[in-house]
Amino acid sequence: MAAQPASPAPVQEPGLRARKKQRTRDALIEAAHRLFLGQGFARTTVDEIAGAVDVSQRTFFRYFANKDEVALAVLAEAEDHFIQQLRARPAEETPFQALRAAIVDAWRDRGGRDAGPSSVTAALELIRMIEETPTLLAAHLRRVTEQERVLIGIIAEREGVDPAEDLRPAVLAAAFGGVLRAAHLSWSADQEDTGPEGMVALIDRHFDQLVPALGGHWRA
């Protein structure tokens, strides 16, 4: 929002065009987010969003392929962040441990920012909205499965196996993704808003149950 006092670019300044583009994109996301949360996803038209940022509808669609995408854009950042965390995990950890630690760290880390569309609270609001908006949920799930493909590659590389031969990376990624979503679901079904720490706790509790869930009988 606030522009720095103009200073000659030292190296690699993005250039006016690029900066302007980024600003428009951010503004669209921000406006969309506000409108969606205020009046609901379905009751918000693309024209409204574009109008709020003072661009044409056509321009909106040059930034986002569809209405879903602008709603999920914030989560895309979060996913990138998770991927970064994962790559940073030490090699001594088992693949499962690394995934688990990376997702927890990713949530904790984002606690830093406190406002704007990319803050944790906004992300949490978003997750709740997604869970109760069928079309968004569908789009989100598709994105998640695409991320899982990336995950498979990272895990396979990390462990030095060939994902075309060895099914473990794919299976692990799938199970991981499933359990993670179960945690999201629990969180969004919960009445009270427990914030990021609540989410982290919930994620931990879910993963703790994975091995017990697969093994033997459960009856006391």
Added chain:
Amino acid sequence: MAAQPASPAPVQEPGLRARKKQRTRDALIEAAHRLFLGQGFARTTVDEIAGAVDVSQRTFFRYFANKDEVALAVLAEAEDHFIQQLRARPAEETPFQALRAAIVDAWRDRGGRDAGPSSVTAALELIRMIEETPTLLAAHLRRVTEQERVLIGIIAEREGVDPAEDLRPAVLAAAFGGVLRAAHLSWSADQEDTGPEGMVALIDRHFDQLVPALGGHWRA
């Protein structure tokens, strides 16, 4: 398609109205399926489907909430069948064993029918189409997660636990769903068409890798 010779209904005959409705529904599914596979999902309009069955577009939308739904209708039957199989599993099996056996049986069982939209081959073609059609994949994934909710209830009841307290049913259902989809994905990525037995084998191989994938390091 072929109508039985008219005979006076003994008891509980569905009635002409109901039969007609069912026929229209089946015809719509069949026509949609044929058109989708022939010319692609996106390039088929609802008007075309409705036209092929000689009903109005409006009528189409009274049978199916949207274009996705008619494509996925066949899978819905398959899912119901899986649920039946699961309920029939003996109590001695662990929850995970029961799920695994139920899905394998469900696929085997459908081998009986050999043509029409609800045949196995049709279902397999459908899965491939879904995987390569983003909007269909999204809709499918949403359906699957809804099924997972049902699954949670069944497993919890079976094991006599409270799914609100005990996370194991939710976690198991999520992991199961994830791995199953990984198998679907493998199958649809595969070049050669191995038929239902190939799918069953693939599902087995994936589940076999679940416990190894979660445990320790993989490096030799």
Added chain:
DNA sequence: GCAGATTATGTCAGCCACTGACATTCGGCA
């Protein structure tokens, strides 16, 4: 600074998925 190549944006026309409202027709049933 300036011309010319790029690139972002606006405008417009149009397709298609989907919906509400109302009229009509058809099957079920007394």
Added chain:
DNA sequence: TGCCGAATGTCAGTGGCTGACATAATCTGC
């Protein structure tokens, strides 16, 4: 046969999304 309710058709309209073309804004080499 005549009535009721369910199924269907028609029509008009909204909104997501796209292609084509024109215009305006940046960038680039000079």
